Amino acid sequence: MLEVLMYGAIAALISGTVLPLLYRSKNTRKASFGLSLISSVLLLGFAGAILYTGKEPVFPAIRYLPGLDFTLAADRLAAGFILLIAAVVPGVSIYSIEYVEHAKSEARKNLQAALTNLFILAMLMVVLAGNMVGFLIFWEIMSLSSLLLVLHDYSSEENKKAGFFYFVMTNISTAFLFLGFIILFRLTGSAEFGPLEYSASELALPFLFLFIGFGVKAGLVPFHKWLPYAHPAAPSSVSALMSGVMLKVAVYGFLRFLLSVSTPELWWGVLIITAGSLSALFGVIYALKENDIKRLLAYSSIENIGIIFTGIGLYVIFRVEGLESLALLSLAGSCFHAFNHALFKSLLFLCAGSIVHATGTRKIEAFGGLVKSMPATSALFMVGSVSIAALPPTNGFAGELLLYQAFFQSFAVTNPLLTVFLIIALSSFALTGALAAALFVKLFGITCLAMPRSEKSSLAKEVPKHMLIGPAIPAALCILGGLFSKQLLSLAGWEIEFPDLLLLGLLLGLIYAALFLIIRSKETSPARISETWGCGIPTLAPYMEYSSAGFSEPLVMIFKNIYRTKIVHRAEYFDRQESLFRNGNVEIRLLRFFEEYLYIPPARAIESFSKYVSKLQNGKLDSYVLYAFLAVIVLIIATGGFV
Amino acid sequence: MNISFLLFALLNPLFALLAAPLYMALIRKVKAYAQGRRGPKLFQVYYDLRKLMQKEAVYSPTSSWIMRFTPYLNLSTLLVCSLFVPLVFVPEPAGGLGNIIVFLYLLALERFFTALGGLDAGSAFGGMGSSRSMSLAAVIEPTMVISFAALAFVLKSLNLHQMFALTAGTVLPISPTLVLVSISLFIILIVETGRLPVDNPATHLELTMINEAMILEQTGKNLALLELAHALKQFLLMGILINTILPVGLSTEIDAGKIAVSALLFLLKAGLLAIIIGLFESALAKMRLFRLPAFYVMAFFFSALTILIEVFA
């Protein structure tokens, strides 16, 4: 029965992929997104049933390669992530029905619909894959389909760069996964994911490789740079899927490995937490300075992935220290946070897509006043902002609460050095949370409140209804997921001491209602409308408002060591001796630390080396024969040496 | 949920709501005396609130529902918060109320919407206040969390109710490290309530104000609600500090007499604390905004030290 649901979902997604490729029309696109919607409903049933009953479905192995079958498997972990997919997809599908129509040509619209389905399918199959080869295959398809989606507007220079960068990073990720899996395969002699009862030293290498591989895909610092490039380039619905689901698929892969290891070591946990905390902190700090709404959200994804990995790291540390209940708590926390992030990040990206669509720009400084012109979108955006700022009683808070609980009790570890480490990690975690709140006050406040800051923004209109229903689904889930978090956790089988947020939410609501009614009933005089006080200036103008850059200025000052600036000169001359100046510019800009010290130098080195190598192929027969001659000599000497 | 809790749920918020403005006034009075003035009457605060309640609200045409929504939300949040902090007697815990992290984040919720409210009218003052408030809150957050973590670690619970059940009945702090935590808590109290040297609640100068700037556009009963919420916040934080360092008199049983005594004792202790705050404020000058993180680090240091000492001991 369960299997049928899954096959149905897969079939729906496949037909959703194929259909728009066959015939270009609006109806096929609609049908395609409808199919993905259907598939998500089926998936919901499938994953829910597994999580509830704990029964694992049995899929027959599919013959694939000699000596290697293609198997599907869904345990509770997989079911959890399938649930995550099923939760994000409906909103995105409904949203896309309208959103995809803004693409430039019919061909691209259909391609986008098909690829979106393929992308969802690939992510689903990665989670379902029963062995490493299947996992890698769909992992690659997932990367590829998302790459093509990122490149939907391929002619723009910026997108091209983003696409290339994404491609390279995703390849690096796959390469390390390849390596990690290959070593595991050699160790166990099978491609299946199974318990790894080996000593930690044997697993150290695969652990490192897989950590890097999944870390790149998840966007951990310092492998995170592709995110802020790829997200602005991709259509918003795809960003929602990428940020909401794809990053979590990487988390899933990492968990799948980690949970099968029976004896992890302490340094694993320390490494994971370090990377996680740094990601969280850098993610949010860079986001604060960002002026591009989608890039800001991308940085915020880095932050949240950092939080998830911090939880995973805590899990490892507690496992090593033998604190099983805390280990469970932190694992539950990071899984739950992964789930929540999927919801509110997809919600935010969808809203951002609507806003960008309505205003025609991605610059936060150009928005403003949308709460009046786009009330529904703004309300949804508000829900997303509150959730991501981890405010009660939303789901974002529930996830972080679990992690906080784990952290607060973590000082039970006996190792004093570890305690110091945990204190540092906790404070960085807290700082991240508060900065995120500041970030989303800025984002929501500057985007939606006050007066429109540009003409584009003042002309904005509310988006069509599909683009409202779409994000409304994750928005509702965000609130419900927060309110019913305790119930959800116990449904998922985690018996954890956890405050009842439903009670809290009810209390809040009741008191609010009571207050409101009491005060309203006593109201004597109606409210009056009057100009904002502007220190005597008669009319307020948009340029007087606090700007996005101004808002983050205090934090920029406080973290000025991180936001270092760089002065860049560019000059052109008429002559080679550089004495006759033609034109040039000087630019003071933010130092992109990771980019300029970590990415560009090796890229430059590879580039210049490749130039050098290319020169070897100089088209001259003389040189070619010389190479061959040298090679012959070397081979003769080598053979002589061997003999 | 049991009787004791229901009783607590009724009494504690009511007590807090009624007593909170008094201490705003008390601190003001202490400061006035320190400056050689007599200052307004203690109950002036209540008169002010009543007057504001009766006044109409004035809204800017640029503002939106955020501005109308925020005051109610803030007060209701703080009222929920008051369920978390047992002031005069500790009930049987129920429904996870009292969770210290939830408490922290309820404060964050209040701050979040206040800041949005500041941005809503579109005036530069509001924006400035929001920006500063959120920035400083971000910087203080690690300190707060570590302090509360230290508190939780020393008192071996995540729930304020359970913590205070532990401290109740003792005269002196049950662990010497609690003194260290208390110093941190005191600093947090100063910061969170927007007092000198962080913020000056008494001025309306754009260079200095943080909290006042955010609510500059609020008028009438909305302003009253916000003021009340602010006072409540201060009172609750004071309550945590008092019940940590000087829990004497905190009752754990439902007994009208005992509760009355304990309430009276609490009012006295809070009065003492308010005087200390007032004196502390008078003794210090406003710090430059960007010097503040150094101030917070002090609190951070004490809390981290607490955890380390507890671990080593």
Add this chain to the structure above:
Amino acid sequence: MIDPLFLEGIIKILFVFVLISAGLIISTRNLSSVLTTYTIQSFLLAAVSFLLYLIDGKSQLLLLAGLTLASKVILIPYFISRIEEKIKIGRDLHFAYLEPTPSLLLSIGLILLSYTFLSKVFEGLPLTKLFFFGAVIGLSLTLMGMLVMFSRKKVVTKALGYLSMENGVLMFGLFVTELPFIIEVLIIIDLVILVMLTTILAVGMDSSIEEYRQKFRKLQVWTGVESQ
């Protein structure tokens, strides 16, 4: 019958001459001299083959000698000299990477390399001294031919370098007479085809004839693309 030892002595002397001819090919600038040197080298090869026949008495060697004489001493040189006339260039003045003197020094190194390598490889095998010598000369001749191929500019000279490599291989092969005769014949045929092809193509490359230039210009589509 002549004393085999005496014949072996002569063969060894011929080996030395072969090496000298290889050196000359490396360093001579005049195209026709290079060709002549090659012809002499091939002739020496034929002579070695003949002498070996006198020692072993295997008729294949005689045939091989005849075949070498016909193809390498007569046919190929004739063909190449015709080409040289046609393309109207007599000299190959420029050297790539190596001037004649370092080339010659390097050749000595190559001979040493072949010697050490082969002595290691053949260690412990019951082989005649003459075979070993032939192998060393053959391998070094092959390597020296390669040296010619990369250090000379004109395609015709390169072709001669290739032929000289081929001579080295043949020299080696002479001592392995059991190799089926048919294969030797096929190798020669292959060689002839290859030489004809390369030299015809070389006309296209080395030619200074105006008509070719024009032809190339007409086909600019395929050019002007690569920037090298």
Add this chain to the structure above:
Amino acid sequence: MIRYYLLIMGIFLALGLIPKSHRLMNALAAGNGMLHLIMSCVALLTFDLPGRLGESLYLDHLNLYVELITALGFSAAAFYAKGYTDSLMEAGELDPKNLKTFYLAFNLLLVTATVALFSDNLALFWIFAELTTVCAAMLVAILSARENIDAALKYVFIVSGAMLFAFLGLIFLFTLSEQTLGEGTLNWTELAVHASEFSPALLLASFTFMFIGFGAKAGVAPFHTWLPDAYARAPSVSAILSGLMQNLGIYGIIRMYALLRESSAAPQASSILIAAGVFSIALASFSMLQQRNLKRLIAFSSVEHMGLLLIGIGIGTPLALFWTLFYMLVHVLVKETLLFSAGILHRQYRSNMREDMKDVFKLQPRAAWGLILGSIAIVGMPPFPLFPAKFFILLESAAISPYLTLIVLLTLILAAASFANFLLKAFSKVTVEEEENEEEDHRQITRTLAGTGEIELENVIVKAGREKDRLPGQYMVRNGMRVPAIFMLALALALGFYFPDSLRDLLNAIILELGYV
């Protein structure tokens, strides 16, 4: 038997000289390819393998498999050649007088390659492999432009020069067998039986020399230098054929390594192969990164894949060899797709350079997608079957050292990045704004007219209209050029989803016959 074959083929080729019409010549070439394809299939199905035909023809699974790949590639190329050469002649690049030579060399190449593959005697293999070089060089030089001649000369000089070393290796081997068996032999079957008795030192020396020759034939770095020039200059068809000849080199190396595997020199031979493989991959990847010429890019990618094949052979385990053999097949399929598509683009833009390509999706959408999908396949991404092949080869390579695997993987990233870089830069230049409305209008007309009976007429008119407003400068792709590309890609894709049992049995049989397991 070999004589009969050569005789028949000789007659066949002579027949090929008679017809004057291009169509007929092309049909003959295609027929030739199909004939070989069918013959090898029949041989595979009916013969008792391994077996002999006459004195010198030896048939086993390996050479039939390689022949199958070769004949498949030839047949596809023959179909493609018609349209392509037509267009070359239209543009005045190919002299119609040379057409006959072209097809002669085309057919001859297949015949010589076939004889080379099936000859038991290594020397015969050597000679015919040499002859394939000659034929392929003729095909490269067919345009008789200076650049083509240059490329052909490089091909001949480098490959033939290196092949001379292979002959030295043969002489070593012969001497060795003479010393051990009393009577010299170069018959592979006999050598295989006695390989373990041979002196490892001499066997290794002979392997090294043969590796030089066959490696040059296969395009292994640093003997690969002829390959990019030949690919870039030669017409696509010729490039495909010389590409097919690379498999011949790999075939020789597989055979030689199988000999070596029996002796104690196997580890040394493995290290040579793996070192050369890694070197090839690295060099090719770095050369690809800055490549602006599409065909050169494809050529270097060939070098890279040869490197991977060498590693697969050098690992020396049955599993590695199994996937290496599979890799050979898929590589040919995908490489041909790429070259076919690149050829179409070359006819469109008259250039292989990335700067010259514009509006690709508008002008040649199918070729563009062919290139994109081909690139995805060639960099080893699923669902294309190079992916599992790569996985298993690398899996086996990790047994030698995980760091070897790491290096290979990292350099493969470079190769993938090069393709991405090229495609992104070449395909993203848009000058014409895409106008979809027009097309929709056409559809509107047909839709409204549906059911009136005049629909067909209208369709014709619409079509004719479209034909007329074909974009300026759009190259009309002949079906004969499109079909083989699609066919090859579809075949590759199908192999990615379904691995036929018969193929598995065939590959296992090869491994068994080579003495693995």
